[in-house]
Amino acid sequence: MTNGSIQDYEQAESIYSSMLSEGIDAILLDRPLSPLDLYDQISNVDYLITMRMHAGIIGKAYGKSVSTLIWDDKIPGVWQEAGDKRVAINSDIILNPHPWNEVKSAFEASNNIQLSDLHRKISISVDKCLKVVYA
Numbered sequence: 001m002t003n004g005s006i007q008d009y010e011q012a013e014s015i016y017s018s019m020l021s022e023g024i025d026a027i028l029l030d031r032p033l034s035p036l037d038l039y040d041q042i043s044n045v046d047y048l049i050t051m052r053m054h055a056g057i058i059g060k061a062y063g064k065s066v067s068t069l070i071w072d073d074k075i076p077g078v079w080q081e082a083g084d085k086r087v088a089i090n091s092d093i094i095l096n097p098h099p100w101n102e103v104k105s106a107f108e109a110s111n112n113i114q115l116s117d118l119h120r121k122i123s124i125s126v127d128k129c130l131k132v133v134y135a
């Protein structure tokens with residue numbers, strides 16, 4: 001699945017074709033045409049490895065096991081604020097011939113983040129932002 005970007009979807013199609021040619025059983029979901037389509041796709045998976053921070057956050061909000069590949073320095077910081085920076089893993093993991101132990105650890109870290117704690121932290125952060133904007 002992708003975030004709906006045409007360019008992202010073209011890359012996903014390329015990877016998907018390669019996987020099929022290698023005999024890997026995979027499914028590429030249709031490109032979401034709206035945020036609701038994307039949310040619906042995310043809500044129907046159990047595990048989510050993302051390259052987009054918002055997809056990981058949405059997945060966690062749905063209670064999914066998530067991991068976000070690091071392509072920007074802010075990603076571990078966001079997950080640190082959410083409860084565990086180990087959810088973020090280095091994007092060079094795709095070069096590792098055996099990445100699953102690291103991915104599994106990231107999923108376990110995401111499962112340890114309690115949604116009630118996450119909601120409280122989001123509320124505190126929104127309050128701080130509003131105070132800065134309207135102070």
